[in-house]
Amino acid sequence: MYEMCAGHEEHGGVLVWHVMAKRSSETLCGRTLIRAVDAASAERAGHCAACMASFMKLMTAPPDAESPAVTPR
Numbered sequence: 001m002y003e004m005c006a007g008h009e010e011h012g013g014v015l016v017w018h019v020m021a022k023r024s025s026e027t028l029c030g031r032t033l034i035r036a037v038d039a040a041s042a043e044r045a046g047h048c049a050a051c052m053a054s055f056m057k058l059m060t061a062p063p064d065a066e067s068p069a070v071t072p073r
């Protein structure tokens with residue numbers, strides 16, 4: 001499972017939702033989120049484009065070619 005985490009896109013940048021990498025404290029776009037953001041601004045935040053792109057790749061690429069998660073019918 002992947003965890004979403006709100007954080008700034010860059011220092012002083014816009015607030016976005018990042019996707020945390022598995023078993024890592026880094027986001028999929030390679031960021032380490034240190035500061036917690038307040039819930040009100042997180043609610044209005046968009047999604048980190050870099051994280052979304054990596055996330056889509058992870059979702060479409062089977063983790064193990066010998067045991068596909070989805071069996072074609």
Ligand SMILES: [Zn+2]
Binds near residue numbers: 018031050051
């Ligand atoms: Zn990100």
